[in-house]
Amino acid sequence: MIDQNNVNLLLDTFSKSAALLKIGFIDITETSEDTQKSISNKTYTDTFPFVNTEVLVEKEEVIKNKDSTLTLMVQSENNTIHCLLIPLIMEKNIDGYVIAQKHTPFEEIPTELLTFIKDVAGIISLAQIAQSSNQKYKDELINMRNMQAKLFPKFNTVKELDIASIYLPVELMSGNFLDARHLDENTYQIVACDVTGYDASSTFTGAAIRTLVTSFSSKKMVPSALVELIMDRLKKMISGIHALIYLTVYQIDTSNGRVRVSSFGDVNTIYYSGKQKKLADLSKTQIGQDLSKRNMAKDIFFTLEPGDAILYYSNGAIHATTEDGSSQYGLGKLAQHYLANIESPSIELAHEIADTIYEFTNYSPLEEDILMVCIKRM
Numbered sequence: 001m002i003d004q005n006n007v008n009l010l011l012d013t014f015s016k017s018a019a020l021l022k023i024g025f026i027d028i029t030e031t032s033e034d035t036q037k038s039i040s041n042k043t044y045t046d047t048f049p050f051v052n053t054e055v056l057v058e059k060e061e062v063i064k065n066k067d068s069t070l071t072l073m074v075q076s077e078n079n080t081i082h083c084l085l086i087p088l089i090m091e092k093n094i095d096g097y098v099i100a101q102k103h104t105p106f107e108e109i110p111t112e113l114l115t116f117i118k119d120v121a122g123i124i125s126l127a128q129i130a131q132s133s134n135q136k137y138k139d140e141l142i143n144m145r146n147m148q149a150k151l152f153p154k155f156n157t158v159k160e161l162d163i164a165s166i167y168l169p170v171e172l173m174s175g176n177f178l179d180a181r182h183l184d185e186n187t188y189q190i191v192a193c194d195v196t197g198y199d200a201s202s203t204f205t206g207a208a209i210r211t212l213v214t215s216f217s218s219k220k221m222v223p224s225a226l227v228e229l230i231m232d233r234l235k236k237m238i239s240g241i242h243a244l245i246y247l248t249v250y251q252i253d254t255s256n257g258r259v260r261v262s263s264f265g266d267v268n269t270i271y272y273s274g275k276q277k278k279l280a281d282l283s284k285t286q287i288g289q290d291l292s293k294r295n296m297a298k299d300i301f302f303t304l305e306p307g308d309a310i311l312y313y314s315n316g317a318i319h320a321t322t323e324d325g326s327s328q329y330g331l332g333k334l335a336q337h338y339l340a341n342i343e344s345p346s347i348e349l350a351h352e353i354a355d356t357i358y359e360f361t362n363y364s365p366l367e368e369d370i371l372m373v374c375i376k377r378m
Contacts, residue, residue, distance in 0.1 A: 024048030153180035164346035171198035175206020223249035223262035224297035257304035274307025316368030346374040
């Protein structure tokens with residue numbers, strides 16, 4: 001049974017996502033004995049000609065006990081309305097639906113994202129409609145975060161490279177992710193995504209980017225072209241994006257150490273030369289500065305020689321503040337501790353830096369996720 005007293009929390013949670021997807025109307029229905037009853041709804045566009053749920057049920061028998069995300073098209077006065085039905089599954093039973101309506105087809109959204117919306121809707125409804133003190137629902141949220149963490153790649157199959165990552169989340173929802181894959185026998189690609197905010201909108205944006213990375217990555221798609229294509233498709237898919245996005249793509253030729261890097265926003269990468277025993281901040285190169293302006297796409301080229309390393313860091317790492325909020329950890333400290341531990345294996349190096357961040361904050365709660373990737377050529 002859906003708690004009608006708190007159901008508006010669910011509608012408010014979807015507000016940002018509704019704007020991104022150009023949704024005009026969302027209705028929450030409750031299922032009882034094969035019937036559906038509207039218990040609360042919200043119009044996101046004042047003039048949107050929504051289809052009343054009771055009318056929709058009469059016209060479309062497909063709603064009954066449908067346990068997967070479904071799209072359909074109905075007529076409202078002189079308008080064609082496209083609907084997205086997301087089941088709210090609690091205790092393995094369908095207790096109701098989120099029904100979203102808009103003018104343009106939902107089929108424009110990749111199938112993977114429809115599935116993701118369904119999963120997020122289920123988790124949000126469990127967490128926010130339920131009493132916050134109920135441990136069972138807290139466990140559901142933790143399970144979702146654990147599933148997200150399990151999607152992070154394993155690097156033990158990459159020859160000639162020692163790669164490790166670390167992810168320190170601050171909230172149960174996030175659009176941040178790390179993707180890695182072989183594009184061919186010698187080309188290995190790593191994509192790091194840092195999305196500001198910790199709500200349904202940011203989580204959806206991160207999921208959309210991950211789907212586009214999966215769809216368009218190939219040996220022929222160099223990092224700058226991949227970044228440009230992803231951002232172009234993302235704008236068309238969910239126009240009016242409110243979250244600030246940082247996307248960095250690395251392609252490494254494991255046979256000779258040749259690296260191509262591009263980003264949308266700051267490249268957030270420190271390069272270490274084993275021969276010169278020095279660090280170089282790729283964000284301070286001319287191309288790195290151009291990339292931070294978000295109005296072009298280019299590639300940075302360099303070669304990882306044996307003993308060289310690169311470190312990717314999300315903004316959360318350098319934005320970590322002291323307990324009283326008076327100062328930030330900053331890039332200077334990050335580079336200092338990176339250099340001090342450069343001889344350590346990648347996993348130990350990443351953990352050492354994380355430890356120094358926690359010490360700096362006196363182990364107080366972080367305000368942003370921390371994502372780091374260390375890549376060393378052996």
